[in-house]
Amino acid sequence: MVTEKKSGLCFFNTLSKKKEAFQSQEEKRVSFYICGPTAYEKPNLSHCRRFVVSDLVSRYLEHKGYEVNSCLNFTDLDDNTIEGARRAGKSLEEFTTEYINGFMEAIDSLNVKRATNYPKASEHVDEMIEIAHELLHKGFAYEKHGSIYFDISKFKRYGRLSGIDLGKIRLGRTVDLDNYEKDNPRDFTLLKRSTLAELKEGIFYETDWGNVRPGWHIECSAMSTKYLGETMDIHTSSRNLIFPHHENEIAIAEALTGKPLARYWLHSELLLVDGKKMSHETGNLVTLEDVVQRGFTPRDLRFLLLLVHYRKPINFSFRRLVNVQTTLRRVDDFTCKLLCLPPGKPHPEVASYVSAMEEQFFSAMDDDLNVSRGMGAIFKFIKRTNPILSMNHLDGDQKKYILESLGKINEILQIFRLAGCPLAPSVNALIQRREVARQGKDWEAADEARDELIRQGIQIIDTATGPAWKCLEKDCAGSAGNKK
């Protein structure tokens, strides 16, 4: 109870279906697992949401003073990757490496902090075989025709996470039951006997039971426990993977150790396109590349993804991205004005506006990472502070205070542009020249200077207190200035 009060942070735990105060096992250290992607496709918006949500969790934990030991896996050994490599006429490794690199690029472009470890399934097969041995030994698994299956009937707590009642689910809904050779169709595969084609391609691992290849669930269990220990603090993923994947991951790990695999299970909702889950079958996949090709930045996308609470579905559309862009521009205009504001006289209340924003933002974040509510506090602050900026009613210390506060928030959101780049002297001279011309009502010369500025990537904005400028290029759009 004492620590609960100390951290103040609570998460909705899928295990209990309640918000719970977060408490790590070790004093100031959190172990954190993120279900990673399969390396056979380009990063799409669902992947992006998962990355951004996990980044939010991770950055917020760091804000809370925790050292985060995080692990995101890559599935590079499964039906999809093997099939993909075969079709591309490449080796499995060559094929998956290309996609893994793509994911890493996406992660970086979305400003997602790098995890501590990025294990690949293909490099942990020994551990998986070891797990299979042990499960067999403990009676949780059985061998049949060279494949090893997990015997669900032996694991009494099966279904706790998803709340599923095994007696009532509809078997064979998504899978052809005739293809099973398991004792019970509910059992799942740990190690799969290699096919002829796989043997030919060298995709097999020698074991006491013959040549095999691991199944998906055991891959995750092996990697998560290897890097984070028997019980990790937090396991995140998306909702549609609860059953059967996480349920199976739990079954494997807990049958092995008798301890819970994870203390907190955080599941993000799906990202929908046209109201439906993105999938190859539906043909409604939107990739990060598509978004960039349409002229949006990964930052726009990050903001869109962050704006909706992680446990709510996001119905993606490009129209929505446009809205988000406009919103972001308002924020940029604000920070830009702030950064370029010369010191004026102090404002009596601005400090209280800042502390109100901070308090509201962080208490919203403490409450299961409620970014939408937190953003509300930020916009309220911008609204109150905007008039103060246009009157230049802010002294140097206050400006610094605001920037520090936004900086603190930005450590988590990574949305604001707070690094102003200094105005080049030549640009400044042009602005001055235009002002002189304007004063002399020489509109031709003034417009000429304005055009030249545009050519240099600077847009001039006339305001009541004099001209301000804005950098049009994406890289330095955070920079802007006022004439003085």
Added chain:
RNA sequence: GGCGGCGUAGCCAAGCGGCUAAGGCACUGGUCUGCAAAACCAUGAUUCAGCGGUUCAAAUCCGCUCGCCGCCUCCA
């Protein structure tokens, strides 16, 4: 059929028993302005899918109905 989730202004989205139902986008009006562009300011829900119920009090709790979404096993 089972399990889970969602339905709040034109769009997006907070609020989850009691302060005027946050905030963003769009619309409209205004300020500023040589022009342009931008910015800034102002304005919107007697009402929260529908119907009942519990309560002094419900968008918030309970029940039913309608609509939408996800999962239901050798795909990840």
